[in-house]
Amino acid sequence: MLVRNESIAPGPLLAMTGMTKQYPGCLANDQVSLTVERNQIHALLGENGAGKSTLVKMIYGVVKPDAGEIVWEGQKVTVPNPGAAQRLGIGMVFQHFSLFEALTVTENIALGLATAKERVGLRGRILQISTEYGLPLDPDRVVHDLSVGERQRIEIVRCLLQNPKLLIMDEPTSVLTPSEVQKLFVTLRRLASEGCSILYISHKLEEVRALCSAATIMRLGRNVARCAPAEKTVKELAEIMINMDLHRPTPRPPVASTAPPRLVVDRLTIRSHNQFGTDLKDISLSIAGGEILGIAGIAGNGQSELMDALSGEISAGKPESVLIDGVAAGHMGPADRRRIRGCFVPEERNGHGAVTTMSLADNAFLSGYLRGALVRFGVIDKKRTFVFAENIIRRFDVRTTGPKAEARSLSGGNLQKFLVGREVLQDPSVLVINQPTWGVDAGAALAIHEAIMALAQGGAAVMIISQDLDEIFVLADRIAVIAGGRVSEPVATRYATVESIGRLMGGTSVIADSSAEMAHALSDAR
């Protein structure tokens, strides 16, 4: 006789089948299935707009599925709202953070905890977890003043405090430094061994290979494959994802040493406009036409202040502190700097780079109206604006329904492509980009990198501010490091090593170690 005992042989932790979600004009998920075993670190892969975030939002009860079945620990369940998900034991770190800007770190985390008992002594536990897992956080600071990297740490710590059975992480490492990533992995492996499954979304395939034991790959809203990532190379994974060959960007010829400087920063010293920011101290740089300068550094070392001072969101102190093509621009606002062909892509795309509730055409207009001559006699030239937006969408392969789509309806990576494209297509002579490929898939990252290189080839001076050393090494002719508001003397990329840059970034051996590991992983990957 067959004895069935389900409690001894438990099935998977989570099994979903037939998940379907239709957005107006876009079938984001089409009959998707996903199974996560207990104690498993499971990767969810796919190009930008493949529907990954949509799928996990359905698990977490933020988005309501049109069809599909969710089986949690052997029971069929519906997840009407995030509260229900939390009661089941599901925690989630969102791709676009769900933080409260006006509240402190502690308050933000307290809001994520269900019962009063959990909130007792919270401040101390935050400190404890953040030091234990190497995610430094000051519990009393207001989120408004924190960098993207710091904000992400809050989300992670918030989830860890909830002791979930399933932890969903939507691109958690896209803004972390290599050493932070390594520490996070230690944490995640430990969690998995302690019985918590992890559903991990990332575009960084090296990470996925190192961390995840299983992967589900999506394309255009459908399942395309299940595999063990360690058995595939990065190239193979990427090719399944985007269904095409991936090549490396072709290297550019070296810049002539006689090329005149187009962007000059001269002894830039400013006090940060936010209480906890980093003051910029005596920064001097010069970028020639045709050159790409990479600024490496750990989040919160003055990158956002530097970006603001260059773009004109804050005054650079003296007019001569920033020279664009020889014009003293230190006192100019962003519009005036655009007029003299300086273009800028800020770090945070939602609300800073783009007005999320406006259409893509309107967003294109907001930045491009001067350089694209989109205003005629004080009236918006709708047709030209439309053409401009369409052009960006076509040239940068932005997956969307068209220029009329609201910016917030785009997947994260697609919005990033749109914003980079918007500035690149304005034919700038100086371009400054903060985190150019944050959350962008391998194919799109390549497209963005190639666009940046083509721009430099055409004679523009480009500055890349990034925490992704890999990206900096691929793109930059020279590399400088920002730490504590100072920028180091740039070194030519061919003389720099990941270790030497890593040391400058933080000065600790941990970073050098993990960077060496990264470098190793990277050379494997190629």
Next chain:
Amino acid sequence: MTELLVAFLVSTVAAATPLLLAATGELVAEKAGVLNLGVEGMMLAGAIAGFATANETGVTTLGVLAALLAGTALALLFAVVSLTLQANQTATGLALTIFGRGFSALLGAGYVGIPAPTLPKLHIPLLSDIPILGPVVFGHDILVYLSFAILGAVAWCFRSTHLGLILRAVGDSHDAAHALGYAVLPIRYAAVAFGGALAGLAGAYMSLAYTPLWAQDMTAGRGWVAVALVTFAAWRPFWLLIGAWFFGALMYLSLYVQALGVAVPSALLSALPYIGTVVVLVLISRDRRLIRLHRPAMLGRPFQARA
């Protein structure tokens, strides 16, 4: 001289009370992200409901209770239209004020010029008899003390309780609050209803204590000052109190100067408390960072759970 000082202080506190009540209520609603411009209308509804009930029953406590209910009822009407049906909050608030004014005038037509029972002043033996201190500190009616207690409770609630934290969170980012599993709409309903109840109380204070009579439009724009106070105090409870007292003091001074017969146009003098309060508070709270930290980012924005 002493008599003058006592009169000044007592009437300052009295004139500040309706403002303080209404502004505290509006503060709670705004902190939850709802801009209710119907304060003036809710105050008038409270004033007539309180006056009529006290007049018919002869019991002031019942009057106060009726005012509270009237304010809440109007606030809930506002909530249904602006939160559930997602009509524009500014327009809905303005409509509520217009409605409250008309409705109270209609109901109050029969009560013009009749005296009603007045809310008794507290009299504590010994304490209330102390010169100066007695009348200024211990000689008011119960609503005055209640207004302080409520303001203190609200300030404490915001700073130190989870409930207050949730309320601020909903006002700062309703999407994030929703994502964390908080029920945004019920929280906003509660905040708006609380605001309405306090506006009703403020109305009752006007018609049962401050000038114990019913007259059409008797709140004379105080509801608007309350709304302005909240903004110009940069959403900080303590500064509401300062602003309300400042208004009360200017009110007394303008009446006093008018009574002295100084040759200043009386229209200007009557406008003085309104203008003065706004100017002073604007000067106090110009700091942008301060405003960013305290201003509810979702103020006036409709919330819809995205499916």
